[in-house]
Amino acid sequence: xxxxxxxxxxxxxxxxxxxxxxxxxxxxxxxxxxxxxxxxxxxxxxxxxxxxxxxxxxxxxxxxxxxxxxxxxxxxxxxxxx
Numbered sequence: 001x002x003x004x005x006x007x008x009x010x011x012x013x014x015x016x017x018x019x020x021x022x023x024x025x026x027x028x029x030x031x032x033x034x035x036x037x038x039x040x041x042x043x044x045x046x047x048x049x050x051x052x053x054x055x056x057x058x059x060x061x062x063x064x065x066x067x068x069x070x071x072x073x074x075x076x077x078x079x080x081x082x
Contacts, residue, residue: 015042016039016041017042017044018043018044020044023041023053034053034055035055038055040053040054040058
């Protein structure tokens with residue numbers, strides 16, 4: 001559980017938030033930054049939901065560290081406003 005809290009904290013702290021429209025408008029530039037500079041972005045949709053754009057190898061490391069229940073709970077059992 002401590003690993004899960006650490007991961008949530010790191011992901012929230014290290015990501016720049018952009019709108020989906022901005023991400024789509026400058027898609028190639030963002031993808032280059034993600035792939036070459038290992039940057040991460042929180043891409044916010046107009047309905048308030050968001051997705052993470054991050055290097056695939058970092059996602060693989062994170063998924064290997066957490067079980068299925070931990071991933072589910074991280075996104076479904078929280079105090080964050082929706």
